[in-house]
Amino acid sequence: MNIVVSNVKGGVGKTTTAVYLAACAVERGLGPVLLVDADRQASSAEWLEARPIEGIELAETPSERTVARAMERHDGLVVVDTPPGDERIVRAAIERADAIVIPTRAGGVEYSRVVATVEMVPEKTSYGVVVCAARLGTNDLAQTLAWWESEKVPIWGVVPERVAIASGPEARLSREGVETYGEILRRALRRRSR
Numbered sequence: 240m241n242i243v244v245s246n247v248k249g250g251v252g253k254t255t256t257a258v259y260l261a262a263c264a265v266e267r268g269l270g271p272v273l274l275v276d277a278d279r280q281a282s283s284a285e286w287l288e289a290r291p292i293e294g295i296e297l298a299e300t301p302s303e304r305t306v307a308r309a310m311e312r313h314d315g316l317v318v319v320d321t322p323p324g325d326e327r328i329v330r331a332a333i334e335r336a337d338a339i340v341i342p343t344r345a346g347g348v349e350y351s352r353v354v355a356t357v358e359m360v361p362e363k364t365s366y367g368v369v370v371c372a373a374r375l376g377t378n379d380l381a382q383t384l385a386w387w388e389s390e391k392v393p394i395w396g397v398v399p400e401r402v403a404i405a406s407g408p409e410a411r412l413s414r415e416g417v418e419t420y421g422e423i424l425r426r427a428l429r430r431r432s433r
């Protein structure tokens with residue numbers, strides 16, 4: 240099972256989402272989980288080097304060929320963190336995905352980048368958006384959720400803006416984050432959700 244975390248836009252929460260999803264999978268007994276870092280910035284690799292998580296193995300795959308090979312090789316659950324800019328690597332990962340998690344932010348400027356990502360998704364592959372660093376109770380969030388509903392894009396989760404999540408590898412994973420991402424993982428693992 241390959242879960243790919245992708246959005247062609249940068250800085251939306253891909254790496255945070257990939258690490259939390261992998262950790263949730265381990266917690267659920269789905270380990271060993273392979274976290275594939277297809278981003279040359281190596282943010283998830285650096286995260287796991289700074290703060291290893293038992294049950295998560297890491298593969299750094301900065302090319303189409305290496306990402307394809309890593310995804311095809313591992314028998315268990317694979318979570319792929321993708322780069323923002325490199326469309327060829329993103330496509331190589333998306334083509335091999337069973338489920339695609341698309342992190343985004345609240346706000347209308349974000350829509351077109353999600354739509355561009357959704358357009359890359361093969362017809363039979365399930366996908367859903369996750370609104371990251373969301374300010375609960377704001378109009379901005381309500382409008383964003385209403386927009387995705389009107390576009391018939393599945394919403395797999397809303398992750399609140401939290402300092403404990405923003406601290407990344409500098410702190411342990413946030414309990415609230417693990418719980419919120421656990422629900423998102425459940426949706427991603429449910430096949431044929433389209």
Ligand SMILES: Nc1ncnc2c1ncn2[C@@H]1O[C@H](COP(=O)(O)OP(=O)(O)OP(=O)(O)O)[C@@H](O)[C@H]1O
Nearest residue numbers: 249250251252253254255323372399400401404405
């Ligand atoms: N729930 C959250 N609450 C607060 N901050 C968050 C949350 N999720 C992500 N962030 C912060 O948002 C920033 C971008 O997140 P992240 O690095 O995961 O995005 P990315 O899409 O992987 O970026 P890039 O495109 O550069 O790879 C980081 O500073 C991260 O800590």
Ligand SMILES: [Mg+2]
Nearest residue numbers: 253254278282
């Ligand atoms: Mg990243």
